Amino acid sequence: xxxxxxxxxxxxxxxxxxxxITVWWFASANSENFYFPPLADxxxxxxxxxxxxxxxxxxxxxVLRLLTGYLLxxxxxxxxxxxxxxxxxxxxIFEPVLEFLRALPxxxxxxxxxxFMGLGTAMKVLVIVAGCVWPILLNTVEGVRAVDEVQxxxxxxxxxxxxxxxxxxxxxxxxxxxxxxMRQALSIAIILMxxxxxxxxxxxxxxxxxxxxxxxxxxxxWSGVIVLGLLGVLLxxxxxxxxxxxxxxxxxxxxxxxxx
Amino acid sequence: xxxxxxxxxxxxxxxxxxxxxxxxxxxGRGRRGTSAWLGLIGIAxxxxxxxxxxxxxxxxxxxxxxxxxxxxxxxxxLGVGATWTAIGDTLLGWGIGLAIAxxxxxxxxxxxxxxxxxxxxxxxxxEFLRPIPSVALIPLAVLMLGxxxxxxxxxxxxxxxxxxxxQVLYGVHDVDPVAADTAHSYGFSRWAxxxxxxxxxxxxxxxxxxxxxxxxALVLAVTSELIIGNPGIGARLLLAxxxxxxxxxxALVVVTGVIGxxxxxxxxxxxxxxxxxxxxxxxxxxx
Numbered sequence: 392x393x394x395x396x397x398x399x400x401x402x403x404x405x406x407x408x409x410x411x412i413t414v415w416w417f418a419s420a421n422s423e424n425f426y427f428p429p430l431a432d433x434x435x436x437x438x439x440x441x442x443x444x445x446x447x448x449x450x451x452x453x454v455l456r457l458l459t460g461y462l463l464x465x466x467x468x469x470x471x472x473x474x475x476x477x478x479x480x481x482x483x484i485f486e487p488v489l490e491f492l493r494a495l496p497x498x499x500x501x502x503x504x505x506x507f508m509g510l511g512t513a514m515k516v517l518v519i520v521a522g523c524v525w526p527i528l529l530n531t532v533e534g535v536r537a538v539d540e541v542q543x544x545x546x547x548x549x550x551x552x553x554x555x556x557x558x559x560x561x562x563x564x565x566x567x568x569x570x571x572x573m574r575q576a577l578s579i580a581i582i583l584m585x586x587x588x589x590x591x592x593x594x595x596x597x598x599x600x601x602x603x604x605x606x607x608x609x610x611x612x613w614s615g616v617i618v619l620g621l622l623g624v625l626l627x628x629x630x631x632x633x634x635x636x637x638x639x640x641x642x643x644x645x646x647x648x649x650x651x
Numbered sequence: 652x653x654x655x656x657x658x659x660x661x662x663x664x665x666x667x668x669x670x671x672x673x674x675x676x677x678x679g680r681g682r683r684g685t686s687a688w689l690g691l692i693g694i695a696x697x698x699x700x701x702x703x704x705x706x707x708x709x710x711x712x713x714x715x716x717x718x719x720x721x722x723x724x725x726x727x728x729l730g731v732g733a734t735w736t737a738i739g740d741t742l743l744g745w746g747i748g749l750a751i752a753x754x755x756x757x758x759x760x761x762x763x764x765x766x767x768x769x770x771x772x773x774x775x776x777x778e779f780l781r782p783i784p785s786v787a788l789i790p791l792a793v794l795m796l797g798x799x800x801x802x803x804x805x806x807x808x809x810x811x812x813x814x815x816x817x818q819v820l821y822g823v824h825d826v827d828p829v830a831a832d833t834a835h836s837y838g839f840s841r842w843a844x845x846x847x848x849x850x851x852x853x854x855x856x857x858x859x860x861x862x863x864x865x866x867x868a869l870v871l872a873v874t875s876e877l878i879i880g881n882p883g884i885g886a887r888l889l890l891a892x893x894x895x896x897x898x899x900x901x902a903l904v905v906v907t908g909v910i911g912x913x914x915x916x917x918x919x920x921x922x923x924x925x926x927x928x929x930x931x932x933x934x935x936x937x938x
Contacts, residue, residue: 494911494915499904582784582870604793
């Protein structure tokens with residue numbers, strides 16, 4: 392790639408964001424509007440609020456709850472999904488119930504889970520698990536169901552069964568579908584992380600932002616919204632690199648099929 | 652290409668695989684009948700379990716009322732005008748928000764997608780804005796738009812717009828270069844190319860986007876009612892919770908689930924109808 396090509400790419404990636412931020416910066420510079428403070432104020436409020444104690448006292452607990460809940464949901468969803476997906480009868484019995492549970496907007500589960508668990512950390516983690524598990528579970532079922540029949544028969548004739556079959560045939564075959572479910576679940580997880588903190592909480596990112604709003608600390612509130620946005624972006628980058636790593640055989644295969 | 656929508660997009664256009672593809676017509680129908688029965692058994696099992704657990708004292712009935720009580724509460728809830736008003740409010744916010752998001756997503760997507768320059772220029776910005784959780788906007792929405800329909804719409808539109816936009820971009824990108832060049836050589840105008848080449852290619856992706864957006868829009872409509880308190884089924888749920896009306900709470904959760912299923916079924920039906928001509932749908936009907 393030529394130097395000009397690299398320069399062009401960098402320009403393409405950075406161009407619009409730089410323009411937008413610059414416009415925001417200068418358009419808001421002398422803003423008298425209470426709700427739209429100058430971006431400079433938001434940035435300095437952000438530096439004061441988020442770099443320091445809040446990082447460990449509010450962001451860290453939120454992120455830990457999010458990751459715990461999400462990973463639990465992945466483990467439960469994939470295990471149950473493989474189990475349900477492997478048996479036609481079991482699948483037929485569970486499918487309508489699971490479709491119903493997935494169709495529930497996850498936040499309506501919050502009041503029910505509060506009944507059972509009170510308001511502690513366990514409740515917040517369970518809210519995330521209860522919302523994230525369905526898309527992962529149903530996508531796993533779907534992926535396991537669609538395992539290539541020739542591959543499945545081949546594995547059977549070679550006497551590959553039990554865990555080896557799951558490890559080398561079923562999970563890889565269902566992988567792309569499982570990751571599609573995990574991606575849906577990730578955005579649900581962030582939503583539920585915030586929502587679970589809005590019910591009588593004393594720490595967390597979502598709690599803090601709403602506290603800023605209630606006390607009309609507007610630049611701080613804007614900075615919190617930006618931090619939450621950055622967290623969403625960061626998680627999606629991490630997710631994508633994990634996915635690219637785990638599914639690199641699949642993306643390679645598709646690329647080969649396309650160019651063929 | 653590692654587009655996140657890959658699997659979703661492919662799911663629409665790939666031919667049906669699995670169980671009934673290999674079996675004959677009659678056998679396939681028979682099996683589908685059996686699995687419908689098994690599904691009913693599953694639902695019945697759940698209902699019985701939810702009745703039995705609290706009755707046997709395994710779960711305190713203050714937390715999980717027996718199914719019969721929930722059904723009773725459901726019947727009386729559905730007899731109250733306020734419940735129907737709430738359902739109407741939820742569906743209104745959902746419908747208007749979805750309509751705005753879908754039309755915006757299609758227009759912006761076709762515009763950006765049909766120019767390589769624009770696509771490259773906006774890619775990083777879209778990738779940055781898309782994962783921002785829409786609940787991050789709740790404080791802004793409350794302060795600037797109050798607790799009425801508008802703040803609900805902001806959340807619904809923001810969340811569902813990206814679902815449509817990404818699918819449209821992907822669909823427009825999928826246009827067969829030979830078809831595009833052919834249209835060009837025959838002197839099709841820009842509009843005619845969009846209408847006769849780009850649109851039919853993108854349509855399956857658009858429908859996937861709309862279906863995903865419809866589900867997300869419902870989640871955000873209910874969320875915003877639950878958190879901000881805009882009128883709707885979520886606000887009614889919150890009312891039941893704060894009043895300690897547990898059976899009513901479960902009844903309302905069931906109502907939101909039924910709305911969710913209805914939305915899913917509706918958009919699957921619309922998708923099949925709109926894409927009747929598309930090989931993926933025609934193939935499914937033959938099998």
